[in-house]
Amino acid sequence: MNTQTTKTYEYQTEIKKLLDIVIHSLYKNREIFVRELISNAADSLEKIRHIQLSDKDTGKEDLPLEINIEINKDAKTFIISDTGIGMTKDELISNLGTIAHSGSTEFLKNLDNLKGDPANLIGQFGVGFYSAFMVSDHVKFITRSYVKEAEGLVWESDGKNDYTIDREEGITRGARIVLNISDEFIDYTDPEKIKSIIKQYSNFVGYPIKVNGEQVNTIEAIWTKTPADVTEEEYNEFYKFLTNSFTDPRFRKHISTDAPIQMNALLFFPDDNIEKFGFSRLEPGINLYCNKILIETQVKELLPEYFRFVKGIVDSEDLPLNISRETLQDNRVIGKIRKFLVKRVIKFLQDQAKETPDKYIDFWKEFGQFIKEGVHSDFDNKNELAKLLRFESNKTNDDKYKSLEDYVSSMPSDQTDIYYLHGDSKKDVDQSPYLEMFNSNDIEVLYLFEPIDDFVLSALREFDGKKIVSCDSAEIKFPKSKKKKSKSEKSDEAPSNKDMKKFSDWMKTYLKDRISDVKVSDRLTDSPAILVNPDDSMTTHMQKIMQATQAEFKMGNKVLEINPDSSIIQKMFKLWEVDSNSEQLKLSTDQLTDNTFLLAGLPVDTKTMVDRIHKLMGNQVN
């Protein structure tokens, strides 16, 4: 080496941290270094293929596009070469010395959230090139970029603090990475072991991978075969290759069609939802091919955002090869594919729900949030997506779920609306006073638990022509047959409807600062009073969320409904009849109102309330 031209560079701090983790913590998965280096080589070959297709002059050197691995047990070396785009000196520095690139940044970001073994994460994010240092204490990256007059370069490092870069003559285009395998990992110089690792992780890489001259992988676009010719094992293997995952997919869909456009698609539904654990948002999961040539990975234009958990590939001959990430959005064929695919995915999930309901419920529990996101955001498809929603209700138990279709089909003929109620848990909603009238009349109510659920149903508005209404809505019209007992059935001592109305008018005036109206309720059986929401467009729960997130948002007006049959209300009525200025009446009215606020999950002034309760207690003791 010519020491005159050798320059030493220090790694960025984050890279040092990453290297330390890679070398010391990922010991269980050392073999993935093979997959990571092959994947970089394949990416680089893919890039040169694109360049060659779109620009006839550059990248012209006639080199076979392939990956060669040479293993030498005696020299204790593992060498992987590709004829891809290579790197310039600036690229070496920024790609291998800083953390500006995607995979590793994600890895580090998520490391802090991670409980347990960081090795679980590499499957999802990869640590890329640095994985070489898991088995090697000295790595050389020899490269020449495809750009005109690029110089041959040698990058070298022991994976600790720094690296050197030097020039070298006679280097062909691409990259050649030389790993000196440490003594303890010497089995990675066994060609048979390397071949089996390649079979496991990299079997579907689209370029020949040769180990000591012998091709190991099956280069096959299984999505272009007819489904009958693909085995279950091949599908699963391909999925694992595609997603770097260790588990089989939950569902898969293989589509082959000529109309409205020629297309083969292979879509997979993963087993678990990593967004659920608080990891960062998933990237779109579909790669786009044209006639088996990879155009772009993680294409966001092929499926709506809420289907970002779907992984797979789409291949269409009708696409121009020179399409780029920038032009994808405006491409007509892409638009057609997207329209077609979203309908097929929804239909597929509907079929799964019918054919394997238990499996679908498992899916729903893991991925339901994405379906909800779809109902909320995709106006064109919300009605079909809504069929995929699942709910617990006052008529389900033991972890059973209902669809909106189930709900509608078991509705009595005079019920016009679909009812729902929000709460923290099933137990919480089960005990809610808002359910009284529904339970006593055997009307089904769907339960919502997630903060976004109200927004989802509110975006949907109706299903199968039935309005979807929150149980705390002031507008609820009970079917006539379900109305409460008429006056004639009431005891003689009970105040008349007319008197009760007058009493409620007094209450309305007295409570004018807190309540927009007071009404005699026809929905309560046991509770003395309840707070209902006259705003048709936003439930109380939604208003609470808005208030928590937007300082300027004001909670909407509320209506107090009183139960004329409640003994408390009747006692208050009597107090009012005798003296509408009675302190006991006012204290009771204020406390009753506070109670309804609390039951509606709305804040009350605690100090005022406690003082008032003490007074009421004192009055009683006297």
Ligand code: ADP
């Ligand atoms: P990632 O692949 O996640 O970006 P890596 O650490 O594996 O992270 O690689 C960093 C960057 O180095 C790559 O994005 C690529 O630009 C470059 N690189 C790595 N290996 C090669 C290679 N064999 N040929 C050309 N460039 C490469």
